[in-house]
Amino acid sequence: APIHDDFEKLKLADSLGFMVELLGADHPLVKQIMEGKTPEVRAAELIEGTKLKDVASRKQLAAGGTRAIEASTDPMIVLARTIDPKARELRKRYENEVTGVERANYSKIARARFETEGTRLYPDATFTLRLSYGAVKSYMENAMIGRRSSSLSFPIICRRVGWRRSPPWT
Known part of the structure; x- marks a missing residue:
């Protein structure tokens, strides 16, 4: 699949900017990743410096397994390795403090919603x-x-015959 540098730079700069906004410019992880640069400049460096755009490079890295990834100096791999521990920590915290609590109390939440909203709400899926x-x-x-039912072909058929016609399959 083609990789469009300009698009990748925009997405990465946006993500880096969000990280700076969320954690603050003085956060150790932000300092380590940003190296004192703006999100746009750092994203450009990372995207322009990576060899991961080349299929052969990706295959070689994959063939080398974990050791190759751990030894890689590719800027995008280094970025991923730098972010990974904090991302895993935050994911675990989210699962423990948010989704775990929701899951454990789902019936209470559903009951409270029903008591306040009644039958105006569609039943939970x-x-x-x-x-x-x-x-x-x-x-x-x-x-x-x-x-009475849906299928993947329905939108295609609707474009062909129009929405207001009475389809023969109903």
Whole structure:
């Protein structure tokens, strides 16, 4: 797949800028990564200096396994190795303090939402099988036919035949 340097520089500069904004310019990790440069300048250095754009370089690195990655001096690999410990620490903290708490208290949250919102809210998608009895059929909504099921081809067909027509499959 082609790699577009200008686009990659923009994305990386945005991410680096967000890191500086979030952690502050005096944070040790920010100082280590930014090397006293602006996000735009540092992103340009990293993108222009990497060999990872070359497929052969990526294959060689992958073939070398963990040792090759640990020994690599490629600026993007060095960046990833620098960020990785802090990213893992933050991910673990998020899982323990946010998603873990949500998961443990999900039924309480759902109950509280139901008590405050009642039946105005659609039921939570809890990945449980939902069965209903009766005929499966289309329905009318806002003078349009609501489909009884969906498929990937539906948007293509709609572009071809138009939204307002009554499709023969309903």
